[in-house]
Amino acid sequence: MLRTIESIVRFVPDIEAAAAWYAELLGCELRRENPQYAFIHANGVTIGFHPADSKCPGGIGGTTVYWEVPDIEAAIRQLEHRGAVMHRGPITTDFGARAAILLDPFGCTIGLNQGSARSRALIRGD
Structure with missing residues (x-):
């Protein structure tokens, strides 16, 4: 369906x-x-x-969409330069990915994910 x-x-x-x-x-x-x-x-x-x-x-509290990025620190800097502010993280997940949530200038969340070979394999179930 x-x-x-x-x-x-x-x-x-x-x-x-x-x-x-x-x-x-x-x-x-x-x-x-x-x-x-x-x-x-x-x-x-x-x-x-x-x-x-x-x-x-x-705004905050709804669904957060995560974008895959090659370099989370560079992505954070670019978004902050454009007016976004850090909300959570960055953290390293239990699967070894790096993740963060920023707030855009309109109050909505932007999730960032920098996956690792291990995190991608575990999510696929390999």
């Missing part, structure tokens, strides 16, 4: 600012479906931006 993830939607206070921030970060085009929904498509994933409301207030 469930086949692939179609998109990730961020509920934010300002969809234009959030979509523009991510479009610049990921080097892609900001697109709009309607005044209530902007999106980008980069690295094989669609990220949508919808106004936060009482049903979906956004």
